[in-house]
Amino acid sequence: MLHIVACIKQVPDTKIIKMNPKTNTMDRRTAPAILNPYDAHAVEEAVRLRERYGGKVSVVTMGPPPAVKAIKKCIEIGADEGYLITDRRFAGADTLATSYAVTKAIEKISKENPVDLIICGKMTIDGDTGQVGPGIARRLDIPPLTSVNKVVEINQTERTIVVHRKLEDGYEVVQSTLPCLLSVEKTVNEVPYAPFPNMLKAARYKPHVWSVDDLDDVDIKQLGLKGSPTIVSKVWAPPKPQGGEMLEGNPQQQVEQLLSVLLDKKELFQSKEGV
Amino acid sequence: MSEKFDCIVVGAGPAGISCAYELAKGGANVLLLERGEYPGSKNVMGGVLYRKMMEDIIPEFYKEAPLERPVVEQRFMMMDKESAVTFGYKGMEWSKEPYNNFTVLRAKFDQWFADKAVEQGAVLVNETVVLECIVENGKVVGVRTDRPNGDVYADVVVLADGVNSLLAQSLGFHKEYKPDEVALATMEVLKLDKKIIEDRFNLEENQGCTIELFGDATKGILGTGFLYTNKDSLSIGVGTLLSGLIKHKIKPYELLEYVKNHPMIRPYIQGSEPQEYLAHLIPEGGFKSMGKIVGDGVIVIGDASQLVNAIHREGSNLAMTSGRMAAETILLAKEAGDFSESMLDLYRTRLMSGFVGQDMQKYKDATHHFDKFPHYFDEYIPMLNKAASQMFTVDGSSKWDKQKKIWKDIGSGKDKMKLARDMYRAWKVIK
Numbered sequence A: 001m002l003h004i005v006a007c008i009k010q011v012p013d014t015k016i017i018k019m020n021p022k023t024n025t026m027d028r029r030t031a032p033a034i035l036n037p038y039d040a041h042a043v044e045e046a047v048r049l050r051e052r053y054g055g056k057v058s059v060v061t062m063g064p065p066p067a068v069k070a071i072k073k074c075i076e077i078g079a080d081e082g083y084l085i086t087d088r089r090f091a092g093a094d095t096l097a098t099s100y101a102v103t104k105a106i107e108k109i110s111k112e113n114p115v116d117l118i119i120c121g122k123m124t125i126d127g128d129t130g131q132v133g134p135g136i137a138r139r140l141d142i143p144p145l146t147s148v149n150k151v152v153e154i155n156q157t158e159r160t161i162v163v164h165r166k167l168e169d170g171y172e173v174v175q176s177t178l179p180c181l182l183s184v185e186k187t188v189n190e191v192p193y194a195p196f197p198n199m200l201k202a203a204r205y206k207p208h209v210w211s212v213d214d215l216d217d218v219d220i221k222q223l224g225l226k227g228s229p230t231i232v233s234k235v236w237a238p239p240k241p242q243g244g245e246m247l248e249g250n251p252q253q254q255v256e257q258l259l260s261v262l263l264d265k266k267e268l269f270q271s272k273e274g275v
Numbered sequence B: 001m002s003e004k005f006d007c008i009v010v011g012a013g014p015a016g017i018s019c020a021y022e023l024a025k026g027g028a029n030v031l032l033l034e035r036g037e038y039p040g041s042k043n044v045m046g047g048v049l050y051r052k053m054m055e056d057i058i059p060e061f062y063k064e065a066p067l068e069r070p071v072v073e074q075r076f077m078m079m080d081k082e083s084a085v086t087f088g089y090k091g092m093e094w095s096k097e098p099y100n101n102f103t104v105l106r107a108k109f110d111q112w113f114a115d116k117a118v119e120q121g122a123v124l125v126n127e128t129v130v131l132e133c134i135v136e137n138g139k140v141v142g143v144r145t146d147r148p149n150g151d152v153y154a155d156v157v158v159l160a161d162g163v164n165s166l167l168a169q170s171l172g173f174h175k176e177y178k179p180d181e182v183a184l185a186t187m188e189v190l191k192l193d194k195k196i197i198e199d200r201f202n203l204e205e206n207q208g209c210t211i212e213l214f215g216d217a218t219k220g221i222l223g224t225g226f227l228y229t230n231k232d233s234l235s236i237g238v239g240t241l242l243s244g245l246i247k248h249k250i251k252p253y254e255l256l257e258y259v260k261n262h263p264m265i266r267p268y269i270q271g272s273e274p275q276e277y278l279a280h281l282i283p284e285g286g287f288k289s290m291g292k293i294v295g296d297g298v299i300v301i302g303d304a305s306q307l308v309n310a311i312h313r314e315g316s317n318l319a320m321t322s323g324r325m326a327a328e329t330i331l332l333a334k335e336a337g338d339f340s341e342s343m344l345d346l347y348r349t350r351l352m353s354g355f356v357g358q359d360m361q362k363y364k365d366a367t368h369h370f371d372k373f374p375h376y377f378d379e380y381i382p383m384l385n386k387a388a389s390q391m392f393t394v395d396g397s398s399k400w401d402k403q404k405k406i407w408k409d410i411g412s413g414k415d416k417m418k419l420a421r422d423m424y425r426a427w428k429v430i431k
Helices: A036-051 A066-075 A095-112 A132-140 A195-206 A251-264 B014-024 B051-055 B106-120 B168-169 B196-201 B242-249 B250-258 B317-334 B341-353 B355-362 B366-372 B375-392 B399-409 B413-430
Strands: A003-007 A010-012 A032-034 A056-062 A080-087 A117-122 A144-155 A160-167 A170-177 A180-184 A208-210 B004-010 B028-032 B048-050 B069-079 B084-090 B101-103 B123-125 B130-135 B138-143 B151-159 B181-193 B209-214 B221-228 B234-241 B275-281 B298-301
Touching: A003 A036, A010 A066, A032 A036, A032 A066, A036 A117, A036 A144, A036 A180, A056 A066, A056 A095, A066 A080, A066 A195, A080 A095, A080 B250, A095 A132, A095 B196, A117 A132, A132 A144, A132 A180, A144 A170, A170 B341, A195 B123, A195 B151, A195 B242, B004 B014, B004 B138, B004 B317, B014 B317, B048 B051, B048 B317, B051 B317, B069 B355, B084 B181, B084 B375, B101 B209, B101 B355, B106 B123, B130 B151, B130 B168, B151 B317, B181 B242, B181 B250, B209 B375, B221 B399, B234 B242, B234 B275, B298 B317, B298 B341, B317 B341, B317 B355, B341 B355, B366 B413, B375 B399, B375 B413
Parallel strands: A003 A056, A003 A117, A056 A080, A080 A208, A117 A180, A144 A180, B004 B028, B004 B151, B028 B123, B069 B209, B151 B298
Antiparallel strands: A010 A032, A144 A160, A160 A170, B048 B101, B069 B084, B069 B101, B130 B138, B138 B151, B181 B234, B181 B275, B209 B221, B221 B234
């Protein structure tokens, strides 16, 4: 039986969120928590593969207790089971510590039901790193296939998978052995409006909730802030884009104005070294 | 076949949540459907929650519910363009348990209340729109949602889908409401420092004030404005009959801007920052606009059944009580295994003989009367202001002279008769 695990995260909606102008950090109270949009595509792809090949879809996430809501969203999309690992000792984790903790959760899930395929979203919209997926693959010592925008087929007897990886000028077709890890682009699928029976299932669903103590062979030093070598030295909000400038007058005058504006931007015409 | 519930409640507002809560508590298998992202996300109310009717459902809810401030003072402002006659009551008995009423922000409160219903065992599904009732042999047997495989069945469907209740309308229970049967309310939540609020409104911590605005707040159109204190924000709004807005060609947001800039109001809200903007219809047709509220396998509650007492700005409490009574009836019907109209009609009789029905009947002519005679708002309130100004301005003339002048200002003998007649009429419709 094909067992697919999708890794997801609950994130603040960065389209709405406001920055604290004093500390330059995100004011999380100003934005609702949502399922990371890329992860919805990861779950949807897992569900589609289950529909094609049979099997089971589990989702796993690390986060505070309200992250249960994000898991329920995945049940709406069609996932079968959800696992939340939550513990104060996980707090403050960077991508290194996060991938360690999530790997431990996947190992635990694997003990009961071996995992054939892991699917992650391309990245989270609050961190934008895209590192956790490959980090999990490295720790589990399985191939990471990033930038996937199509899963062509899975061969369960040969234990192989064929995917398209997005490139700048097209795509490449890659075959990998199973188990492996995919991180998918948004273009991999469209997440449809969830059918009503899924909504009912999600409304009633209670995810598995694990603390550090429920996981096996955990090195506490590799968790949370302690296990996070990343140092944020400075955070700043990007400068607000400036509005355009309107040129007025008849076409002749406008062209003249435009020329003088362009000529003022001297750096456009200076050749740089190596260019 | 899709799953079948004992009851489906459409709409997670105060009526729907109350109903689902009581049903689940009574052991029924109940599905609560909400179109918004979460309960409260689409719900609007000026912000006064009445303690008694809420306590009928969850005793001592104020110990844990997300409330803003217990109301210790209620003020009423009769406004003219640059003046106001104000009266009110403030009492410390309202500042302690069990309190009288509270200001609330619906987005927070409804979520909490819905969670309580879920704790009792109700199944809550959000982001799902009910398109129509499924009717078989003249009996409502379920609802059709906008989702794939979206049909779901139940012994009883409770329509708590709010003011327009397209579902009750499609069952033929009521006609589309006319502009003089609904009010349009617009409001803003204005962020303001807690300390500033307490200073400006003369409050201590965990005390709140409500101010109802009459007269010039609505530019003389039938309706009221309000200014309520939350923890660290103010709710300000204005609601008028839709017909009045149409007649005076005023856009609702213009009216709200006007109130916000009124010299009697501006100092209260100065320096605040708009946080939310909301607008909603309020059913104000009263008793005479109420349609059918019970059918085979279906009950209508809350705003969907026009249960609003416009004169006393009460609505959520009527909604909650109707929800609770619907649930009690459905539990009895479940026991009897009978979901026919004649069985469910017990809800209507209980509702109409209780305070909800009594108040609806008491004020059955009120909205229509004040709508028909707009001079209460555009003539008499300014007259009252002028009289107060006249009386309290110290200018050397005797008080007798002042009274004579006020009396003369009312107009001719005919005008005085008209005033007396109007006062009597107003008394009659609300007595």
